[in-house]
Amino acid sequence: MLEVVDLEVRYGAIRALRGISLTVKKGELVALIGANGAGKSSAMMCIAGALKAAGGSVRLVGEDITSGKPESIVRRGIATVPETRDVFPDLTVDENLTLGGYTRRGDAAGLAEDRAKMFALFPRLAERCGQPAGTLSGGEQQMLVIARAMMSRPKMLLLDEPSLGLAPVIVDQIFAMIAQLKAAGTTILLVEQNVAKALSVADRVYVMRLGRIAASGTAAEISAATDLSALYLGAEP
Amino acid sequence: MTFAIQFVIDVLSLGGAYALMALGLVIVYGILRLVNFAYGELIMVAGYTMFLFSGSGLPWLVMAAVAVIMAVLAGIATDYVAFRPVRAKSVTAVLITSFAFSTLLQNAALLFISPRPQTVPLPALFSQTVTIGGAITPLRNLITIAAAVILLALFALLMRRTVLGIAMRAAATNFTMARMLGVPANLIISSAFAISGFLAGVVGLLWIGRIGTVVPGIGLEPLLVAFIATVIGGMRSLSGAVIGGFLLALIDTTLNYTLSQDLLKFRDAFTFSLVILILLWRPEGLVKGPATGQRT
Numbered sequence: 163m164l165e166v167v168d169l170e171v172r173y174g175a176i177r178a179l180r181g182i183s184l185t186v187k188k189g190e191l192v193a194l195i196g197a198n199g200a201g202k203s204s205a206m207m208c209i210a211g212a213l214k215a216a217g218g219s220v221r222l223v224g225e226d227i228t229s230g231k232p233e234s235i236v237r238r239g240i241a242t243v244p245e246t247r248d249v250f251p252d253l254t255v256d257e258n259l260t261l262g263g264y265t266r267r268g269d270a271a272g273l274a275e276d277r278a279k280m281f282a283l284f285p286r287l288a289e290r291c292g293q294p295a296g297t298l299s300g301g302e303q304q305m306l307v308i309a310r311a312m313m314s315r316p317k318m319l320l321l322d323e324p325s326l327g328l329a330p331v332i333v334d335q336i337f338a339m340i341a342q343l344k345a346a347g348t349t350i351l352l353v354e355q356n357v358a359k360a361l362s363v364a365d366r367v368y369v370m371r372l373g374r375i376a377a378s379g380t381a382a383e384i385s386a387a388t389d390l391s392a393l394y395l396g397a398e399p
Numbered sequence: 400m401t402f403a404i405q406f407v408i409d410v411l412s413l414g415g416a417y418a419l420m421a422l423g424l425v426i427v428y429g430i431l432r433l434v435n436f437a438y439g440e441l442i443m444v445a446g447y448t449m450f451l452f453s454g455s456g457l458p459w460l461v462m463a464a465v466a467v468i469m470a471v472l473a474g475i476a477t478d479y480v481a482f483r484p485v486r487a488k489s490v491t492a493v494l495i496t497s498f499a500f501s502t503l504l505q506n507a508a509l510l511f512i513s514p515r516p517q518t519v520p521l522p523a524l525f526s527q528t529v530t531i532g533g534a535i536t537p538l539r540n541l542i543t544i545a546a547a548v549i550l551l552a553l554f555a556l557l558m559r560r561t562v563l564g565i566a567m568r569a570a571a572t573n574f575t576m577a578r579m580l581g582v583p584a585n586l587i588i589s590s591a592f593a594i595s596g597f598l599a600g601v602v603g604l605l606w607i608g609r610i611g612t613v614v615p616g617i618g619l620e621p622l623l624v625a626f627i628a629t630v631i632g633g634m635r636s637l638s639g640a641v642i643g644g645f646l647l648a649l650i651d652t653t654l655n656y657t658l659s660q661d662l663l664k665f666r667d668a669f670t671f672s673l674v675i676l677i678l679l680w681r682p683e684g685l686v687k688g689p690a691t692g693q694r695t
């Protein structure tokens with residue numbers, strides 16, 4: 163579904179991504195892990211079109227989408243949930259969801275159906291639907307941005323650190339929901355610091371270090387790898 | 400009592416015009432964080448369109464509609480000519496290009512039309528007066544109040560009830576995220592300029608209705624008024640701009656009523672002093688803008 167080849171991202175002189183390649187197949191949940199500053203978010207934002215690529219390519223179902231505009235990338239089927247969450251704080255929960263369905267705004271019936279589906283998956287949001295999103299708790303905001311992204315019926319979902327700053331109980335809930343989305347057939351690329359959690363839901367894993375892919379394999383292989391902490395912490399092998 | 404009615408009508412009609420002017424400026428500022436210095440020229444365009452059609456024999460309402468459409472087109476043109484080519488590159492560049500576009504339009508008016516005031520056709524209604532509770536007021540003032548009420552209501556409806564309006568509010572707090580949900584950047588920006596032009600066009604008709612003539616520099620005062628009202632209102636919020644407009648009108652009208660003939664010449668100095676006091680008291684403006692940083 164998604165093929166990234168030798169992707170590079172620079173911030174001025176800083177080379178955040180030094181050529182990474184990865185693939186995500188249809189229906190798969192792939193985790194991207196790595197220490198702080200490894201370049202995971204840069205990779206995700208570049209795929210989403212929010213950052214220009216300095217080299218390499220991104221393909222979605224065979225089509226080249228490298229450095230496309232963010233609005234056309236979501237139209238082609240990649241929905242992104244950034245690390246910063248980015249609910250629209252002054253808009254109500256309902257209005258946030260409306261915008262999530264922006265790409266399908268003609269399809270009122272389908273949108274109503276999806277809204278009901280999201281409220282079933284995240285009952286907390288249904289209770290809060292008329293409330294400004296800025297007044298939600300961190301966990302509720304995370305639920306909202308995931309639900310909002312799903313409103314576009316994406317072929318693929320990019321999730322950047324959904325567990326960031328959340329209490330363990332809420333993290334468990336969020337991961338249960340991610341598992342449900344996967345079970346429903348959603349293709350997911352998940353960036354996570356919480357390695358144990360990521361390995362528990364992922365099919366395959368890429369480990370990033372200093373802007374490169376340092377290791378990859380199935381979740382079982384990576385769990386079994388003895389040098390995982392070395393790879394993860396960035397010590398030279 | 401008569402006096403009170405007179406005062407209220409004056410404040411509301413001036414405030415309505417100011418609020419619409421401010422709204423037209425802040426709708427673009429909210430999204431691009433850039434002041435459109437060519438905003439006043441949109442009012443000028445509406446005025447000269449009326450002047451150019453004055454001999455056409457068309458009904459006034461048709462001419463007025465054409466004038467508003469021209470202001471909308473000029474608004475969209477501002478985006479294409481002054482903003483879009485340099486928007487991504489530098490803020491300073493956009494400030495300069497919007498200044499340049501403003502000067503260009505003014506000079507075109509000087510060159511191709513005339514530096515002298517030109518008479519604009521006005522409907523007979525504008526010059527009639529009515530008596531309300533003993534207060535005599537030009538009907539024009541009541542028309543201005545009605546236009547302001549209708550436009551503010553329509554605007555609120557657009558921003559709250561339509562997907563485009565919701566998308567524009569979202570883009571004003573977080574443009575990149577809005578784009579990542581599929582909201583096209585160019586559509587949002589062009590819509591903001593079109594709405595800005597629409598408000599300027601309508602305000603232009605009402606504003607020019609007070610004097611009956613148009614000159615190349617007509618846009619300066621509305622730009623200044625819009626800017627001050629927006630600053631008082633907090634620069635970021637749509638409702639703040641409206642409140643700022645009415646407050647500025649309240650200050651101006653109060654000064655008009657209370658200052659002696661000799662001092663009235665210096666009214667603007669008094670107005671600005673009060674504005675400075677307001678800003679010292681509330682440096683952020685009266686209404687906080689969309690809370691971008693709130694719990695995100």
Ligand SMILES: Nc1ncnc2c1ncn2[C@@H]1O[C@H](COP(=O)(O)OP(=O)(O)OP(=O)(O)O)[C@@H](O)[C@H]1O
Nearest residue numbers: 173176178196197198199200201202203204205355
């Ligand atoms: N806007 C920016 N300007 C300059 N450098 C940046 C910018 N954003 C990120 N970087 C740098 O790029 C590198 C990769 O950052 P990135 O945010 O992609 O890492 P990450 O793997 O997501 O880290 P974390 O786990 O902390 O979120 C870092 O060294 C960071 O300092």
Ligand SMILES: [Mg+2]
Nearest residue numbers: 202203204245
């Ligand atoms: Mg990150």
